[in-house]
Amino acid sequence: MGGWRSVLIGVALAAGFAVALAGPVWLLWDALQPEPWNAQNLRVRFESVRYEAGGLVFRYTVVNRTRRAFRLLPGSTRIRALRRPGLPEPGYPSLGLPLDLDARAANHVELRLEIATPWGSPAAHSLGQEWIGALPEDTSDQAAVSPLPQSPPAVQPAPPPRPFSPTDLLDALDGFELTDRRTGLKIVFPRMW
Secondary structure, eight states, X not given: OHHHHHHHHHHHHHHHHHHHHHHHHHHHHHHHSOOOOSTXXXXXXXXXXXXXXXXXXXXXXXXXXXXXXXXXXXXXXXXXXXXXXXXXXXXXXXXXXXXXXXXXXXXXXXXXXXXXXXXXXXXXXXXXXXXXXXXXXXXXXXHHHOOSOOOOOSSOOOOOOOOOOHHHHHHHEEEEEEEETTTTEXXXXXXXX
């Protein structure tokens, strides 16, 4: 009878120790297990856009809600511009790297979009040979000498190109996507302008 009693006391003590240690073990496991990089833990908010020397600079705030900092390195990070279907390529994005995303902090990120030329307008080729060749010749001297009727010029000059507007580019741009090959991290900087 004494043997069963000591076995029951041993089982009760082991269960008590297991229950008492379960809390600290769970806290340690939670601290060691990394939080996933997802839309819940990384919030992206658009702040502003400005024109600067042939490009647009987009300012975003990335809020890292995890307990760990993250560093994006030049060799493994890729940024691309997202465009709306059927519209021309808006430009070439760039990002200053390395970029640090501090733990439990709001981090400011600036993305630069170099404007593609020509962008959606005939501006580049309309000032070239086609534009010059399409100008009508001066026929004022020929009219006084030639008895034959003059015919209108064969080719009319092209209308001047519509000036570039940053609004056109903003209409085509649908945001940015940043990916890191090392960790599989993907951050979407949405269109909110």
